Amino acid sequence: MGRRSDHTPDELRELLIACGHELMAERGFAKFSAREAARRAGYSVGTIYNVFGGLDAYLIAVNSRTFREWSAWLEAALAATPDAAGSDARIAALVRAYFAFADANRNAWMAIYDHRIDRGNTVIARQDELAREALTGIVDREVVRWSGGGNGESTRRLVRSLIATVHGHCALWLSGSYALLREEDPAGQALARVFESLAAHRAQAGSR
Amino acid sequence: MGRRSDHTPDELRELLIACGHELMAERGFAKFSAREAARRAGYSVGTIYNVFGGLDAYLIAVNSRTFREWSAWLEAALAATPDAAGSDARIAALVRAYFAFADANRNAWMAIYDHRIDRGNTVIARQDELAREALTGIVDREVVRWSGGGNGESTRRLVRSLIATVHGHCALWLSGSYALLREEDPAGQALARVFESLAAHRAQAGSR
DNA sequence: TTATAAATTCGACATCGTTCAATTTATTCC
DNA sequence: GGAATAAATTGAACGATGTCGAATTTATAA
Numbered sequence: 001m002g003r004r005s006d007h008t009p010d011e012l013r014e015l016l017i018a019c020g021h022e023l024m025a026e027r028g029f030a031k032f033s034a035r036e037a038a039r040r041a042g043y044s045v046g047t048i049y050n051v052f053g054g055l056d057a058y059l060i061a062v063n064s065r066t067f068r069e070w071s072a073w074l075e076a077a078l079a080a081t082p083d084a085a086g087s088d089a090r091i092a093a094l095v096r097a098y099f100a101f102a103d104a105n106r107n108a109w110m111a112i113y114d115h116r117i118d119r120g121n122t123v124i125a126r127q128d129e130l131a132r133e134a135l136t137g138i139v140d141r142e143v144v145r146w147s148g149g150g151n152g153e154s155t156r157r158l159v160r161s162l163i164a165t166v167h168g169h170c171a172l173w174l175s176g177s178y179a180l181l182r183e184e185d186p187a188g189q190a191l192a193r194v195f196e197s198l199a200a201h202r203a204q205a206g207s208r
Numbered sequence: 209m210g211r212r213s214d215h216t217p218d219e220l221r222e223l224l225i226a227c228g229h230e231l232m233a234e235r236g237f238a239k240f241s242a243r244e245a246a247r248r249a250g251y252s253v254g255t256i257y258n259v260f261g262g263l264d265a266y267l268i269a270v271n272s273r274t275f276r277e278w279s280a281w282l283e284a285a286l287a288a289t290p291d292a293a294g295s296d297a298r299i300a301a302l303v304r305a306y307f308a309f310a311d312a313n314r315n316a317w318m319a320i321y322d323h324r325i326d327r328g329n330t331v332i333a334r335q336d337e338l339a340r341e342a343l344t345g346i347v348d349r350e351v352v353r354w355s356g357g358g359n360g361e362s363t364r365r366l367v368r369s370l371i372a373t374v375h376g377h378c379a380l381w382l383s384g385s386y387a388l389l390r391e392e393d394p395a396g397q398a399l400a401r402v403f404e405s406l407a408a409h410r411a412q413a414g415s416r
Numbered sequence: 417t418t419a420t421a422a423a424t425t426c427g428a429c430a431t432c433g434t435t436c437a438a439t440t441t442a443t444t445c446c
Numbered sequence: 447g448g449a450a451t452a453a454a455t456t457g458a459a460c461g462a463t464g465t466c467g468a469a470t471t472t473a474t475a476a
Contacts, residue, residue: 003423003473030324033463044425045464055464114322116238119384132386161377161397163387168376169369176327178340179371189369193405200404211442211454241432252456253433263433 013051015041020062028107029114059115060128066108067131073101074138087146094142099187102170166190223249228270236315237322267323268336274316275339281309282346295354302350307395310378374398
């Protein structure tokens, strides 16, 4: 067949991403199949290559959707946290929501890190970059809010490091890795580490 | 052919693991091929299934070899750290060696976490379990040494959490994830977080 | 209506994991 | 030593994958 009037180019793109995301959530990265994703959309494999240019770009688009849902999940959790609960509560809500999303979307969440992008050969579309940066942005904002203003390069670095800390707990937990095998509250542990580091940096900043 | 006198069963096992490990280091998990690994050993695919029972068990054996090399690497780094350097230096050496091994064996290191084991359907051989526990054991020992004795369930939990912290930094760094994209010293950041948490727990224990 | 351009398909290809009947080798027994 | 037995090894078969492009079909323009 040729150009069909079923969907506009944008609609087709959306449709393929939606079906791919659904399939990813069902099967996980290892058992994901572009053929099957296209089949579900009512198209054949080649269409994915036409629309996205290659499998990598398609997977990036699928994972970017997960990133966006994740950000929305975090914002919703923060919005549901009353200001009166104090500033610690916002950090706690953020970390717990981070874990809750990963837990509720295990396959899709892990796929984000299962798909290795060779940044040398692959260009990431700007909109996909933005979806990833948004998450970092949320944490940035909340840490600045917690520490009461002081933003700068050192807090920027700290924020990335705290994200890595939480990520490590979440990843080892969901992958069933030995280290966290019998830990019943990985989110709580991650949160404890985050507060210890935040406290250390507040004290440090105050004593200068 | 039938039973060949080229290798004893143990030798064959070793050979297959060695070739698999080499191939994993070269290609990484995504491009690993059991066929190719067997080919390099001078056997055909079926032999892997005979010896290990299935691909999962083979991959576990291959990754266990990486675990053992990793443990040896850490022990070597610790052995090279003079006692006179102080107890902080041992922790620093441990974390830096953790990163150095991962960096020097990227594909093999990542494969450890790329291979998802369904613990419901897969039984892990005792020797492979031990290879994984050994690493945790090293960190356990060093943290107890640092804190000057006090061992118990709470330190056990802390140790696992610190491992998760370091793992998170290392994983995001090597996978080229956005969060740590421009961080020039991820190991230093991980180390800083570890010391912050260790300090917090020493203070806590001392004030009781 | 016809010609042009764009989208879509589908088959071809090499490869993968998995299984198992057939084959080859080593050992045992006479 | 030679035949019978047991064990290890192979390789073909199967369904599935990603990747590519020529052929086909559709929509639009002339």
